Amino acid sequence: MIVMINGAAHEVADGTTVAQAVRTLTATTTGVAVAVNDEVVTRSAWETTALRDSDRVEVLTAVQGG
Amino acid sequence: MDDLIIAGEKFSSRLIMGTGGAPSLEVLDQALAASGTELTTVAMRRLDPGARGSVLDVLRKRDIKVLPNTAGCFTAGDAVLTARLAREALGTNWVKLEVIADERTLLPDPIETFDAAERLVADGFVVLPYIGDDPALARRLEQAGCAAVMPLGAPIGSGLGVRNPHNIELIVEAASVPVILDAGIGTASDAALAMELGCDAVLLATAVTRAQRPDLMAAAMKSAVVAGRLARQAGRIPRRRYAEASSPMTP
Numbered sequence: 197m198i199v200m201i202n203g204a205a206h207e208v209a210d211g212t213t214v215a216q217a218v219r220t221l222t223a224t225t226t227g228v229a230v231a232v233n234d235e236v237v238t239r240s241a242w243e244t245t246a247l248r249d250s251d252r253v254e255v256l257t258a259v260q261g262g
Numbered sequence: 263m264d265d266l267i268i269a270g271e272k273f274s275s276r277l278i279m280g281t282g283g284a285p286s287l288e289v290l291d292q293a294l295a296a297s298g299t300e301l302t303t304v305a306m307r308r309l310d311p312g313a314r315g316s317v318l319d320v321l322r323k324r325d326i327k328v329l330p331n332t333a334g335c336f337t338a339g340d341a342v343l344t345a346r347l348a349r350e351a352l353g354t355n356w357v358k359l360e361v362i363a364d365e366r367t368l369l370p371d372p373i374e375t376f377d378a379a380e381r382l383v384a385d386g387f388v389v390l391p392y393i394g395d396d397p398a399l400a401r402r403l404e405q406a407g408c409a410a411v412m413p414l415g416a417p418i419g420s421g422l423g424v425r426n427p428h429n430i431e432l433i434v435e436a437a438s439v440p441v442i443l444d445a446g447i448g449t450a451s452d453a454a455l456a457m458e459l460g461c462d463a464v465l466l467a468t469a470v471t472r473a474q475r476p477d478l479m480a481a482a483m484k485s486a487v488v489a490g491r492l493a494r495q496a497g498r499i500p501r502r503r504y505a506e507a508s509s510p511m512t513p
Contacts, residue, residue: 202308221311227318228309229351234339236346254308256347260290260317261305262280262331262358262467 197249208247215242217253228257263491266463268440269356269388269409271327273300276457277487278329278442280467283419284476287315293470294324297480302326303358303465305333306348318352329390331358336371338378345382357382358412358465359391368418372399376406383407392444395429401436410439412465415456416446419468423452427459434460450479450486457490458498 198205201217208217214230214237222228230237231254237245247253266273279299284290294302304317321328330348335341338361345357359378363371370392376399382389383406390410391403400411413433416422423446424430434441440463443456447466456464464487473479 221309227316227351229306229347229349231343231347234343236343236350238350254347256306256344256351257309258304258316258318258328258330258348258352259307259310259313260281260284260287261307261333262282262303262329262360 197247199247199250200252202253202255212247213243214245214247214253217247218242218255221255228255230255263488264495266440268301268390273463275300275484275487276463276491277453277484278302278463278465279470279480280465281317281471282333282467283471285471287317287320289476290317290471291320291324293476293480294320294326295480296477296484297470298484300326301329303329303331303467304352305331306344306351307334327356328352328354329356329358330354331392332360332378333362335361336363336374337361338374338381341374341378342381342385345378345387346385349387355386356388356409357390359389370394370414372396375399376402379403379408380406390442395426395433397429397432397436400433400441404437404439408439410442410462411437412442412444414445415443415452418445420446421448421469422446423448424455424459427455430456430459430461447483450482453483453486454490454493457487458493460494463487 266276275298277299279302332341332344341361361371361374363369388409392412395413415424441461442463443461444465447469453464470479
């Protein structure tokens with residue numbers, strides 16, 4: 197299936213979790229937050245939340261600003 | 263100087279810093295240290311796997327409280343989601359609410375800002391909204407449960423100073439939450455003026471981070487905020503049209 201991770205299309209296996217999607221970008225988990233289809237997925241649910249085809253995954257962190 | 267208290271939390275510095283515009287994390291670190299700030303904003307963006315170093319490490323090392331903002335949001339819905347992501351990523355329920363109307367002016371959108379503020383207050387956030395210098399909107403946001411109001415002095419990054427001191431005074435007179443002058447500060451006298459007008463704190467970034475010597479300007483801003491606060495508390499003399507001799511001519 198295809199999922200969007202930070203705006204880029206990724207071919208991933210069925211059953212891929214949010215945690216696995218995050219690991220395609222970074223090994224760190226602190227200071228990082230995830231939304232799937234505009235809903236926050238709390239860190240404690242990353243390992244147990246499976247993605248579906250066409251899901252939009254946004255992985256955010258703090259940067260210089262404001 | 264007396265403490266600044268926002269939502270029950272005490273700060274001995276009344277200078278809140280932003281982190282945007284610094285040429286490097288090293289320069290930012292030096293500027294933050296010189297500013298004496300205890301509260302500093304960060305933005306939330308897509309994670310860049312190639313990024314080296316993190317602004318969060320700089321803040322953690324300096325023991326500066328992080329204030330995530332919703333910069334880059336154009337709708338209430340975007341801002342609420344960004345605030346929730348910031349809460350998840352950073353473990354704070356504080357948010358500088360910023361909903362921009364358009365790219366050219368970067369002025370805050372009052373309708374979207376108010377909508378987002380109501381939703382975030384209901385969701386348990388400590389909300390500090392960035393707004394125009396509008397006394398009516400400031401009052402409505404305070405009534406909606408915001409922990410502070412942050413009127414602009416002038417557009418973001420413009421360095422034009424406090425363009426409407428009268429409106430800032432009106433906001434200060436009516437507010438029972440802290441008023442933080444946000445955006446438009448160009449140099450130290452602008453920050454001092456904001457404090458003399460009765461603002462409880464000043465938030466600035468560009469004036470320091472894009473100065474030729476950021477650390478020096480940060481020190482200047484620190485002094486200016488203290489001087490302005492003291493002058494406000496001291497109570498300035500009335501302005502007069504003509505001279506008044508300070509040495510009497512007759513005994």
